Amino acid sequence: MGSVKQVQVTFDCAEPERVARFWCAVLGYGAPPPEGFGSWAEFDLSLPGERRGAAFACGDPEGVGPRLYFQRVPEGKVVKNRVHLDVRVGVGLVGEERLAVLEAECARLIAxxxxxxxxxxxxxxxxxxxxxQDVEGNEFCLD
Known part of the structure; x- marks a missing residue:
């Protein structure tokens, strides 16, 4: 048996806080600041200028889902993701009932x-x- 205790999903992006805040709203996640800091702004002020705003993280307040980590990278997104998130809102539903739930959630996410x-x-x-696609063009499925 393996020793993996947790999984973190990491996003490369241009604006870590913006993308993280989007995913917090999608998933109902929170964004507690790094340990020892009262806020992400306070954490950023502790870093050298070039590292400020370079990372952000959020997590499931219930501790069930994976932590999401967002890191600034210099290059933009060029091709389709090889890994993506499935946002599972229609589990167990089929046909028109499933489509109605997917469409309602799609409208919320577009907003x-x-x-x-x-x-x-x-x-x-x-x-x-x-x-x-999220706010920086990363693909995901509303499932």
Whole structure:
């Protein structure tokens, strides 16, 4: 048996706090500051100028879901993600009921800054889902 205790998902991005705040709103996560600091702003002030704003993190307040870590990188997004998050709002639902739940959540996420890419309708193997992008163009599925 392995010794892995937790999983953290890391996003490369241009604006870590902006992307993190988006995902906090999507997932209902919180963004407590690093240990020993009262806020992320206080933490940033402790860093050299070039490192300020270079990272941000958020996590599940229940401690169940993975921590999300956002780090500033100099290059922009160029190609499709090879890994993506599935935001699971339609679990157990099928047909029109599932589509209604997906569409309602899609509208909420668009209001937060997400972009709808396309609807993938159910087939013999998969239920319907909506492919979306976050505020910096990272793909995810509304499932």
């Amino acid at each position: 937060l800054g997400a972009t709808r890419v396309r609807l993938l309708l159910a087939d013999d193997d998969n239920e319907s889902c909506i492919v979306m």
